[in-house]
Each structure stands twice: as structure tokens, then as C-alpha cells.
Amino acid sequence: MVTIGPGEGLQVELQSSVEAQFGRQIRAVITETLEGLGVTDAHVQAIDKGALDCTIRARVTAAAVRATGKDVWKD
Amino acid sequence: MRNSKVVSLEEAIKKSGLKDGMTISFHHHFRGGDKVVNLVVDKLAQMGFKDLKLAASSLSDVHKPLIEHIKNGVITGISTSGLRGELADAISHGLLKEPVVFRSHGGRGSAIAGGELKIDVAFLGASACDELGNACGVPRSENGKSICGSLGYALPDARYAKHVVVLTDDLVAYPNLPAGIRGADVESVVVVDSVGDSAKISAGAIRDSKNPRDILLANQAAKVVINSGYFEDGFSIQTGTGGASLAVVKYIREEMINRGIKASFALGGITAHMVKLHEEGLIGKLIDVQSFDKVAAQSIASDPSHVEVSAVEYASGQHLGSATHALDIVILSALEVDTDFNVNVLVGSDGIIRGAIGGHQDTAADSALSIIVCPLLRGRIPCVVPKVTTLITPGKSVDVVVTEYGIAVNPGRPEIAEKLKAACLKLVDIKDLAAKANSIIGTPDPLPFGDKVVGVVMNRDGSVLDKIYNIKG
Numbered sequence: 001m002v003t004i005g006p007g008e009g010l011q012v013e014l015q016s017s018v019e020a021q022f023g024r025q026i027r028a029v030i031t032e033t034l035e036g037l038g039v040t041d042a043h044v045q046a047i048d049k050g051a052l053d054c055t056i057r058a059r060v061t062a063a064a065v066r067a068t069g070k071d072v073w074k075d
Numbered sequence: 076m077r078n079s080k081v082v083s084l085e086e087a088i089k090k091s092g093l094k095d096g097m098t099i100s101f102h103h104h105f106r107g108g109d110k111v112v113n114l115v116v117d118k119l120a121q122m123g124f125k126d127l128k129l130a131a132s133s134l135s136d137v138h139k140p141l142i143e144h145i146k147n148g149v150i151t152g153i154s155t156s157g158l159r160g161e162l163a164d165a166i167s168h169g170l171l172k173e174p175v176v177f178r179s180h181g182g183r184g185s186a187i188a189g190g191e192l193k194i195d196v197a198f199l200g201a202s203a204c205d206e207l208g209n210a211c212g213v214p215r216s217e218n219g220k221s222i223c224g225s226l227g228y229a230l231p232d233a234r235y236a237k238h239v240v241v242l243t244d245d246l247v248a249y250p251n252l253p254a255g256i257r258g259a260d261v262e263s264v265v266v267v268d269s270v271g272d273s274a275k276i277s278a279g280a281i282r283d284s285k286n287p288r289d290i291l292l293a294n295q296a297a298k299v300v301i302n303s304g305y306f307e308d309g310f311s312i313q314t315g316t317g318g319a320s321l322a323v324v325k326y327i328r329e330e331m332i333n334r335g336i337k338a339s340f341a342l343g344g345i346t347a348h349m350v351k352l353h354e355e356g357l358i359g360k361l362i363d364v365q366s367f368d369k370v371a372a373q374s375i376a377s378d379p380s381h382v383e384v385s386a387v388e389y390a391s392g393q394h395l396g397s398a399t400h401a402l403d404i405v406i407l408s409a410l411e412v413d414t415d416f417n418v419n420v421l422v423g424s425d426g427i428i429r430g431a432i433g434g435h436q437d438t439a440a441d442s443a444l445s446i447i448v449c450p451l452l453r454g455r456i457p458c459v460v461p462k463v464t465t466l467i468t469p470g471k472s473v474d475v476v477v478t479e480y481g482i483a484v485n486p487g488r489p490e491i492a493e494k495l496k497a498a499c500l501k502l503v504d505i506k507d508l509a510a511k512a513n514s515i516i517g518t519p520d521p522l523p524f525g526d527k528v529v530g531v532v533m534n535r536d537g538s539v540l541d542k543i544y545n546i547k548g
Binding site: 018020049053 | 424
């Protein structure tokens with residue numbers, strides 16, 4: 001699950017069952033996805049159980065849409 | 076009765092001559108429902124014993140209380156087929172000073188029979204036992220409280236341990252025969268409230284998997300079996316538990332009926348599915364070292380062609396008469412398979428011990444055809460990797476790997492590849508499977524292993540195959 005709240009800069013708080021092997025990659029995917037959406041300041045909480053990158057991207061995008069009220073798929 | 080061996084647990088321990096530093100042993104036929112290990116070790120701790128070596132046929136989640144006994148110095152060494160749950164986690168992080176010695180079921184049997192693993196006192200749970208120690212894993216009176224079926228892993232202990240204590244929750248009138256554990260080998264009999272919860276012996280759910288990936292894997296594995304050249308009248312087979320393995324049996328059954336083929340025997344952990352095929356006349360004998368569920372346990376109680384065998388007769392590499400040497404086809408699972416066909420079934424991709432060798436090494440090595448069935452990925456965890464985290468079954472004894480992205484055949488078995496190709500099955504190079512996994516999940520960072528050896532993996536011939544290091548964090 002990914003939740004996004006206000007923050008300064010991009011802060012990613014990750015809890016993952018695959019932290020040792022994939023924590024670095026997951027953080028990078030979260031950051032890149034937000035940057036791609038133009039989000040520069042946010043506090044992200046992500047609880048991961050070993051999801052694939054495509055799923056993480058979708059979750060982060062959905063959380064960003066909810067947090068900002070700006071529908072990236074429509075607008 | 077005259078010469079009764081029935082005593083209290085404390086008396087049995089005193090009589091056994093057990094001393095600090097000695098080796099005690101247990102079987103795991105009650106699996107997650109086992110009550111004997113915790114009961115006995117609690118008593119030994121109370122009596123002030125220290126520095127004991129615990130030689131179990133396997134250990135699971137239910138043995139978490141051993142963590143305290145390790146911290147208090149009661150238990151200072153462990154040998155087992157596997158470890159799971161919190162105990163496994165603690166040991167992976169370095170709880171025990173000495174490394175745990177991991178052996179396959181056949182390897183343990185050989186080590187006991189050959190004197191490499193010396194047992195001072197065996198504590199063996201049984202569902203029925205008479206006053207002279209004739210004991211079995213099935214109830215023999217209407218007062219029977221438990222059932223575990225075959226006592227195969229306990230039989231080497233009963234035969235070779237210096238001193239044998241049987242614990243039972245149903246003391247029956249002499250003679251409790253036939254019995255796997257013979258009174259002649261037993262020194263004491265202890266009556267307890269419960270040796271185990273029979274509801275917890277099932278390794279997996281006894282139902283057909285509805286998971287579409289399991290069904291696809293099973294379907295592919297069944298096609299490998301059917302087209303391998305070994306699927307002929309009189310063939311023999313062993314499968315594991317779990318959704319995919321059980322579903323394979325379903326597909327093979329259909330094809331056996333279509334072609335009018337019968338199997339001579341099924342081996343190993345026997346499941347309800349195998350019992351069904353046997354009762355339908357599709358399998359001649361069930362050779363049972365461990366009953367995987369209640370249906371199998373009940374079948375061994377009543378069916379003379381469903382027979383109990385010891386771990387030595389089942390899978391010893393040293394005894395050419397062991398059943399694995401007559402086995403044609405085995406279907407096995409894996410946590411990881413690497414590009415050299417090496418298999419890991421013991422240590423998770425997070426470096427934490429979470430499984431058991433079981434009969435994996437034994438059956439893969441001795442069977443004519445070994446088939447590993449595993450998905451390419453479990454979540455983000457790859458199952459086909461460049462190199463296994465821990466080596467359990469060497470690639471030279473692994474013939475075919477079935478994944479949902481294709482079937483890889485060991486280059487050492489070109490004749491099998493030819494047969495499968497002729498049947499229009501999709502064959503792939505195992506290196507391409509590993510590359511495919513990597514393209515989806517990325518390259519994993521290395522695990523944070525420390526430099527303390529927490530486990531030693533033995534090959535079935537008694538040599539060391541691999542070492543497991545502590546995991547940090």
C-alpha cells in the first residue's frame with residue numbers, strides 16, 4: 001500500500017519483505033514515478049510485500065492522484 | 076503385566092543414563108502437531124540437563140520453545156532435515172553456537188545406521204504401544220487419541236539408539252503387533268496425555284488447487300511425465316505435496332486410465348491422492364515412510380498393500396536395496412533452481428532458513444527421472460536464478476525443470492529433450508528462464524550475510540555440500 005502526504009522534497013519511507021534485495025530498486029521506482037508526475041515535495045509511506053515494479057508504479061500514481069486531486073489519466 | 080516397561084518420563088530419563096553432552100533424538104511424524112519434543116526437552120531442562128545435542132528427523136514452527144532452551148544452554152547442537160518459523164529465524168541470525176547439521180531423510184537414516192550419527196537416547200512418540208514397547212503410529216483400541224500413520228523416520232532411531240523410550244497416548248494390551256517399533260529395541264514406555272495433534276499432520280490442503288498458475292504448471296509437468304519414456308505399465312512414482320504436485324497426480328491418473336497403464340508402486344510421503352489411485356487399482360503398492368495426511372494414515376492402518384518403511388529402506392544412498400533405487404519418476408518442488416540445475420529447498424531468498432531437505436536429494440539422485448516444478452517468480456522473488464543461495468540437490472541429479480514460461484531439460488539428458496520435443500512441448504534454455512526472471516524484477520542486491528556458519532548442508536554420502544552463514548538485520 002502506498003500513501004502520500006505533504007512533505008519537503010521527496011521522502012520515501014519503505015517497509016518491504018524484500019528490502020535486502022530490492023529496497024534500493026523499489027525506492028528508485030517510487031521516486032522516478034513521482035518525478036515523472038511532476039511531484040517534487042511529498043512524504044511517501046509504502047508497505048510492500050514483494051510487488052513487481054509495474055504494480056508499484058500504478059500504486060504510486062494512484063496515491064498521487066488521490067493526494068493531489070489531479071487526475072493524471074484524464075487531465 | 077510381568078516385565079512391564081511402563082514408567083514415568085522422569086524415571087525413564089534417569090534409567091536411560093542420559094548425561095550432559097549426549098545426543099537425544101525425535102521423529103517428526105506429527106509435523107506441526109508434535110507434542111513430544113517440547114514435552115521431553117522441558118522435562119530435561121527441569122531436571123537440570125545441559126549441553127544436549129538434539130537429533131530430530133525434522134523441526135517446525137511448533138518447536139519455537141527450543142529457542143529458550145538454546146539460550147539456557149540445555150540444547151547446544153541440532154541436526155535435522157529442516158527448520159521453520161521463529162526457531163529457524165533465530166538460528167539464521169546466529170542463535171546457536173554450533174552450526175545446525177542438515178541431512179536428507181535418507182542421509183539421516185544412513186548416518187544413524189553407519190554410526191556417524193550416534194544417538195544416546197531416542198524419545199519416540201507412538202499412537203499405540205504395549206507394555207513391552209511394541210509401538211506403531213495408528214490407534215489400536217477404541218481409546219486411541221492420535222494417528223500419524225507410518226513411523227518410518229523413527230525406525231532407524233528405534234533400532235540403533237543406545238536407549239529407546241517410547242511415549243504413547245494409548246497404552247494397549249500386549250501384543251500390539253504388527254508394530255514398526257519392536258519391543259526388543261525399547262527400554263522404557265511412558266504414557267502421556269497426548270503425543271501429537273493429528274489434525275496438524277497435513278502438509279498441504281488436501282484439495283485441488285484452483286490457482287491457475289498451479290494448474291498450468293501441473294498440466295505441463297504431467298505432459299513431461301507422460302512423454303518422458305518412463306510412463307509405461309509398471310512404472311513407479313513419487314510426488315510432493317502442495318497444489319501443483321497434487322494436480323499432477325490428477326492429470327496422470329486420467330492418462331493412466333486412457334492408456335490402461337498401472338503403476339507398480341508409489342513412494343514417499345503418501346497423500347490422500349495416492350491412496351485414491353491405489354484403491355482404484357491404478358497403483359499396486361504404497362511404500363510409505365511418512366503419511367502426509369489423515370487419509371494416508373488411516374489407509375496404512377487397514378490396507379496390507381500400504382506398507383511402512385524406515386528412512387533407510389526408503390532412501391539410503393548406501394543401501395542399494397532402498398526404494399528410491401527402484402523409483403522411476405519423482406516430481407519435486409524448489410525454492411530456487413539455478414542455471415546449472417542445482418536446487419535449493421532450504422534457505423529462502425532472504426537468507427533465512429525456511430524449509431527442509433526432506434527426500435529431495437535422495438529421490439532426485441536415485442530416480443530415473445527427476446522433475447522440478449516451480450513458478451518463475453513468487454511475487455518479486457525469483458525461483459530460477461544464476462546461482463542458488465544454498466546448494467541442496469546438485470544439478471547433475473536434476474533432469475527437467477517445469478515453469479510457466481517453458482520447460483528446461485538438463486543438457487546431460489538429451490534423450491529426454493528429444494522425446495519432449497517430439498511431443499511438441501515448449502523447451503527453453505534454463506539461462507533464458509533466469510534472464511526472463513531478471514528482466515521482470517531487476518538484479519537483486521546481495522544478501523547481508525555475516526561470517527558465522529549457522530548451518531552445514533550434508534550430502535547423502537556424508538560429505539559437506541554447502542554452508543549457511545548468519546544473516547544480518
